[in-house]
Amino acid sequence: MNHNLYAAVTEYFTKAMPDAKTELKYGNxxxxxxxxxxxxxxxxxxxxxxxxxxxxxxxxxxxxxxxxxxxxxxxxxxxxxxxxxxxxxxxxxxxxxxxxxxxxxxxxxxxxxxxxxxxxxxxxxxxxxxGAEVMPVDTHVFRVAARIGLTKNAKNPLQAEKQLEEGFDNNILGRAHHWLILHGRYVCTARNPKCKECGLTEICHYYLNAQQ
Ligand code: SF4
Known part of the structure; x- marks a missing residue:
């Protein structure tokens, strides 16, 4: 578990997306x-x-x-x-x-x-x-977490969920879930991630590996 990486990602998104929440509309x-x-x-x-x-x-x-x-x-x-x-x-x-x-x-x-x-x-x-302290893993969370390097060799969503729940502080899991979803939806897209618009290039394993 790379605690420094989790800390850096948390610091970045806390500033970049302080109010991350679901985009689904609901009234109850x-x-x-x-x-x-x-x-x-x-x-x-x-x-x-x-x-x-x-x-x-x-x-x-x-x-x-x-x-x-x-x-x-x-x-x-x-x-x-x-x-x-x-x-x-x-x-x-x-x-x-x-x-x-x-x-x-x-x-x-x-x-x-x-x-x-x-x-x-x-x-x-x-x-x-x-406010359950859980990390739901969808396709965006799975992909983005793997690219950044938050998860290592996760073979399925459940393995990714366990690694992410261990890595992030419990009290920010809910927000972290939305950080990774929204980042995957708008920046770290499945095809052609927009690395030039991303603030994680100094720590993202996918990006750093591509520069070598
Ligand atoms: S640097 Fe690129 S691959 Fe890494 S998180 Fe940002 S958009 Fe995704």
């Missing part, structure tokens, strides 16, 4: 769960285009639990994998009403029992809403 905890589920293999931008109307019609678990699939999909059809995502959000709403009294559960373990909610989604929701 249930809406965040729905937005995160809809955002799998889809952009936040696209999700934010459909959720205002969806949430106006179905603002909470109670209303969505009673909804017909055919009505909901009218709102979600432009999202990737609309059928399975629509089924999942309705089923999740029904379970939240039946088992949790209409309130979104707060632990990662309980969230993972909901349809369509895997480890990453549960971690994102618990981190954003409840």
């Amino acid at each position: 905890p249930f809406q965040l769960l729905v937005a995160v589920r809809l955002s799998a293999q889809c952009t936040d931008k696209r999700v934010n285009m459909v959720t205002p109307a969806l949430f106006e019609r179905f603002p909470d678990a109670e209303s969505l639990a009673k909804a017909d699939f055919d009505e909901v999909i009218k709102y979600t059809k432009s999202i990737s994998y609309p059928n399975s995502k629509t089924r999942d959000i309705i089923a999740a709403a029904q379970i939240i009403v039946e088992k949790f009294g209409g309130t979104l559960p707060t632990t990662v373990e309980e969230l993972e029992t909901l349809p369509g909610v895997g480890r990453k989604t549960a971690n994102v929701v618990a981190s954003v809403l409840y």
Whole structure:
């Protein structure tokens, strides 16, 4: 574990992105769960285009639990994998009403029992809403962490998650998650990372190796 590298990355992003947070729009905890589920293999931008109307019609678990699939999909059809995502959000709403009294559960373990909610989604929701000290690893986090050198030989998201949770201070994991996502979305892009616009060139392993 390279503690100096973690410290330098933390220092950089604390100044560069002091207010990093999710770009998904939501008005209550249930809406965040729905937005995160809809955002799998889809952009936040696209999700934010459909959720205002969806949430106006179905603002909470109670209303969505009673909804017909055919009505909901009218709102979600432009999202990737609309059928399975629509089924999942309705089923999740029904379970939240039946088992949790209409309130979104707060632990990662309980969230993972909901349809369509895997480890990453549960971690994102618990981190954003409840400050859970976890590091959800999506494609951006996985790539950016590996390039900078924060993770070493991580073969899968779970290995990356463990390394990042060990490297960053617990109390900044939530922010660090958004730092790496936003950096990956706008600067350290999958193809052709914009290294000339990046403030990490002095410490980024990918960049330093490319200069040799
Ligand atoms: S220097 Fe380049 S590869 Fe490294 S984090 Fe910045 S954009 Fe990504």
